[in-house]
Amino acid sequence: xxxxxxxxxxxxxxxxxxxxxxxxxxxxxxxxxxxxxxxxxxxxxxxxxxxxxxxxxxxxxxxxxxxxxxxxxxxxxxxxxxxxxxxxxxxxxxxxxxxxxxxxxxxxxxxxxxxxxxxxxxxxxxxxxxxxxxxxxxxxxxxxxxxxxxxxxxxxxxxxxxxxxxxxxxxxxxxxxxxxxxxxxxxxxxxxxxxxxxxxxxxxxxxxxxxxxxxxxxxxxxxxxxxxxxxxxxxxxxxxxxxxxxxxxxxxxxxxxxxxxxxxxxxxxxxxxxxxxxxxxxxxxxxxxxxxxxxxxxxxxxxxxxxxxxxxxxxxxxxxxxxxxxxxxxxxxxxxxxxxxxxxxxxxxxxxxxxxxxxxxxxxxxxxxxxxxxxxxxxxxxxxxxxxxxxxxxxxxxxxxxxxxxxxxxxxxxxxxxxxxxxxxxxxxxxxxxxxxxxxxxxxxxxxxxxxxxxxxxxxxxxxxxxxxxxxxx
Amino acid sequence: xxxxxxxxxxxxxxxxxxxxxxxxxxxxxxxxxxxxxxxxxxxxxxxxxxxxxxxxxxxxxxxxxxxxxxxxxxxxxxxxxxxxxxxxxxxxxxxxxxxxxxxxxxxxxxxxxxxxxxxxxxxxxxxxxxxxxxxxxxxxxxxxxxxxxxxxxxxxxxxxxxxxxxxxxxxxxxxxxxxxxxxxxxxxxxxxxxxxxxxxxxxxxxxxxxxxxxxxxxxxxxxxxxxxxxxxxxxxxxxxxxxxxxxxxxxxxxxxxxxxxxxxxxxxxxxxxxxxxxxxxxxxxxxxxxxxxxxxxxxx
Numbered sequence: 001x002x003x004x005x006x007x008x009x010x011x012x013x014x015x016x017x018x019x020x021x022x023x024x025x026x027x028x029x030x031x032x033x034x035x036x037x038x039x040x041x042x043x044x045x046x047x048x049x050x051x052x053x054x055x056x057x058x059x060x061x062x063x064x065x066x067x068x069x070x071x072x073x074x075x076x077x078x079x080x081x082x083x084x085x086x087x088x089x090x091x092x093x094x095x096x097x098x099x100x101x102x103x104x105x106x107x108x109x110x111x112x113x114x115x116x117x118x119x120x121x122x123x124x125x126x127x128x129x130x131x132x133x134x135x136x137x138x139x140x141x142x143x144x145x146x147x148x149x150x151x152x153x154x155x156x157x158x159x160x161x162x163x164x165x166x167x168x169x170x171x172x173x174x175x176x177x178x179x180x181x182x183x184x185x186x187x188x189x190x191x192x193x194x195x196x197x198x199x200x201x202x203x204x205x206x207x208x209x210x211x212x213x214x215x216x217x218x219x220x221x222x223x224x225x226x227x228x229x230x231x232x233x234x235x236x237x238x239x240x241x242x243x244x245x246x247x248x249x250x251x252x253x254x255x256x257x258x259x260x261x262x263x264x265x266x267x268x269x270x271x272x273x274x275x276x277x278x279x280x281x282x283x284x285x286x287x288x289x290x291x292x293x294x295x296x297x298x299x300x301x302x303x304x305x306x307x308x309x310x311x312x313x314x315x316x317x318x319x320x321x322x323x324x325x326x327x328x329x330x331x332x333x334x335x336x337x338x339x340x341x342x343x344x345x346x347x348x349x350x351x352x353x354x355x356x357x358x359x360x361x362x363x364x365x366x367x368x369x370x371x372x373x374x375x376x377x378x379x380x381x382x383x384x385x386x387x388x389x390x391x392x393x394x395x396x397x398x399x400x401x402x403x404x405x406x407x408x409x410x411x412x413x414x415x416x417x418x419x420x421x422x423x424x425x426x427x428x429x430x431x432x433x434x435x436x437x438x439x440x441x442x443x444x445x446x447x448x449x450x451x452x453x454x455x456x457x458x459x460x461x462x463x464x465x466x467x468x469x470x471x472x473x474x
Numbered sequence: 475x476x477x478x479x480x481x482x483x484x485x486x487x488x489x490x491x492x493x494x495x496x497x498x499x500x501x502x503x504x505x506x507x508x509x510x511x512x513x514x515x516x517x518x519x520x521x522x523x524x525x526x527x528x529x530x531x532x533x534x535x536x537x538x539x540x541x542x543x544x545x546x547x548x549x550x551x552x553x554x555x556x557x558x559x560x561x562x563x564x565x566x567x568x569x570x571x572x573x574x575x576x577x578x579x580x581x582x583x584x585x586x587x588x589x590x591x592x593x594x595x596x597x598x599x600x601x602x603x604x605x606x607x608x609x610x611x612x613x614x615x616x617x618x619x620x621x622x623x624x625x626x627x628x629x630x631x632x633x634x635x636x637x638x639x640x641x642x643x644x645x646x647x648x649x650x651x652x653x654x655x656x657x658x659x660x661x662x663x664x665x666x667x668x669x670x671x672x673x674x675x676x677x678x679x680x681x682x683x684x685x686x687x688x689x690x691x692x693x694x695x696x697x698x699x700x701x702x703x704x705x706x707x708x709x710x711x712x713x714x715x716x717x718x719x720x721x722x723x724x725x726x727x728x729x730x731x732x733x734x735x736x737x738x739x740x741x742x743x744x745x746x747x748x749x750x751x752x753x754x755x756x757x758x759x760x761x762x763x764x765x766x767x768x769x770x771x772x773x774x
Contacts (some may be wrong), residue, residue: 031481038480054701098516109530117537124541127609127618175599357615362611364635370644376534376643399526408513413516424490425615428483435480 006462012059013455035204085211087416089283095407104149105402116376123369136351150338185237214278214330230275304337317355486761542639612651626667654702
């Protein structure tokens with residue numbers, strides 16, 4: 001009967017607008033949920049019916065609920081977040097190391113100035129034995145300074161490695177989650193559902209993951225996403241690869257004992273460190289291998305050069321080979337020189353054995369002390385290992401060491417500021433497009449509520465018509 | 475074209491604006507508190523390297539300047555010693571001239587001159603063993619013992635003590651006693667203590683020939699000692715020049731360091747006032763935006 005159709009159409013209006021109101025309410029409730037994409041009800045009119053040659057509509061229904069989402073922006077965010085994550089890790093750690101290196105480098109320079117100035121003072125009054133005590137104390141302080149700075153840098157490097165291991169753990173959790181979401185989404189789609197919340201969750205996890213590690217992302221027709229990092233598959237379908245950080249011997253720019261990242265797939269661990277170029281992991285590895293390790297090597301070169309140059313002069317003092325010998329104890333090669341830098345055993349506790357002249361029984365002979373002081377102004381350390389013929393003094397080389405870390409920090413700070421703007425802009429765009437606007441939802445609520453009320457009224461009218469017809473029989 | 479603004483954007487932007495204004499104010503406040511523009515190498519690596527190198531240069535110059543001052547004192551003491559020796563030689567010369575005259579008067583004259591010449595001889599030996607700051611001025615590297623024994627024999631060596639008075643510049647601060655006192659290596663050089671010994675011997679034995687033979691030696695001795703003073707004067711002039719240059723370098727270095735590292739106090743306090751104003755404006759503006767209630771207004 002046609003009146004039933006009035007009731008039925010009104011009922012469909014109620015259901016449609018109730019569902020739309022539910023969606024609006026869900027949007028409002030999730031306005032602050034990270035990664036949430038607002039949802040829209042797609043309302044369509046139902047197929048009309050033909051009655052006595054007339055085509056009459058039969059109401060509306062919510063065909064589907066879609067999330068408002070820009071896949072291109074998501075892809076851009078995943079790509080840009082990789083550089084952002086790397087730069088953030090670099091700037092945070094470089095700013096910390098810069099402070100360490102600046103403090104240590106300035107201290108060592110001050111101690112070198114004191115050491116050589118004390119030899120200058122000794123040269124002007126070699127007969128004064130208390131000045132040898134002063135030189136001795138300066139030598140001990142200088143050795144302490146080198147060892148302390150070396151220790152600070154090595155402790156800092158160790159902390160970076162611990163952060164690498166910690167980040168790997170976080171990455172593993174996220175990879176597992178992505179694989180799990182792939183599986184759940186596939187099952188839901190198989191049932192004909194549109195799991196918008198799962199899509200949002202997966203997008204959010206991928207954006208967070210991209211800040212941790214770099215990867216290429218592809219999606220197949222089934223909506224399954226595959227993540228590949230440096231040729232290694234991290235996630236494919238519902239399977240994820242576990243990553244592991246292990247300490248290994250020296251390799252390339254990596255020092256012995258540093259962490260290497262392995263992918264555990266097919267039972268055989270595979271070194272994927274070289275492929276990790278971005279993300280927080282890439283940033284940490286970069287700072288460790290390209291800034292801290294070179295700084296430690298540079299410090300070793302300075303320490304070795306200072307000690308061997310001083311020893312070359314000192315061992316000629318007051319009697320030659322039977323005289324005072326070396327002033328400092330140091331490793332044979334630059335590697336580990338700062339760690340092993342100490343006052344020589346024969347001098348330790350015996351400041352009177354510090355030589356000031358070349359002749360025995362000549363208390364006024366100050367030539368060794370003069371030559372020692374002159375070492376400070378000689379350009380003895382190559383500027384770089386490239387052998388470009390440029391040499392530095394000890395002080396200049398230490399200043400160079402500190403400046404190199406400063407240059408790296410300066411460059412990465414600027415790049416980070418720029419990248420932060422890029423990511424902020426993309427996130428703003430994403431928010432602008434997919435985020436919930438309370439004002440819009442409020443208007444939608446009014447809209448759907450109005451139609452809901454109107455549908456209810458239409459049903460009431462239909463009911464009255466029915467009552468009227470029924471009362472006619474009576 | 476209008477841009478859609480989501481609710482979370484409103485809050486995120488408010489947070490971002492306030493955080494940025496806060497960060498900027500904190501940075502300026504740190505500069506105002508420390509009065510330092512350049513606190514880390516990353517702020518300006520090239521300027522930091524220049525400042526660090528200037529600082530090291532000033533430290534080296536300070537050490538070298540102390541030596542230059544000490545060298546001046548030592549050379550002044552040596553110059554005074556040579557002057558004293560010259561006075562002794564001059565007086566002895568006068569007495570010798572007197573003793574070299576008519577042999578008939580000499581016997582009596584020698585009796586008067588001898589004690590004084592013996593005294594001058596003793597003064598000479600004493601002066602030759604003068605110490606400055608506990609080290610002998612004429613002993614070369616053997617500076618802790620007397621360079622001349624009671625017979626005027628030299629016990630020192632030919633060591634030249636140099637002191638660094640400027641970067642890469644050393645000057646001798648002692649004289650070579652073998653040259654200036656003993657005449658070794660000099661054309662017509664004279665052994666001054668030996669000449670005095672001969673004079674005393676001549677006066678004691680009333681040997682006029684021996685007395686007369688010392689006259690030329692005493693004349694040469696005066697010239698010999700003048701040579702030592704001339705050399706010292708040259709070094710002292712050099713030191714004086716260097717000390718003046720040190721002062722200029724210190725001043726210029728300190729000024730350059732201040733220019734690079736320190737803030738312009740007027741600018742930094744002006745910047746601080748500006749950043750604090752911006753922060754207040756950001757807070758006030760966002761307070762108004764955040765306190766809006768669109769739902770409440772629309773659904774009244």
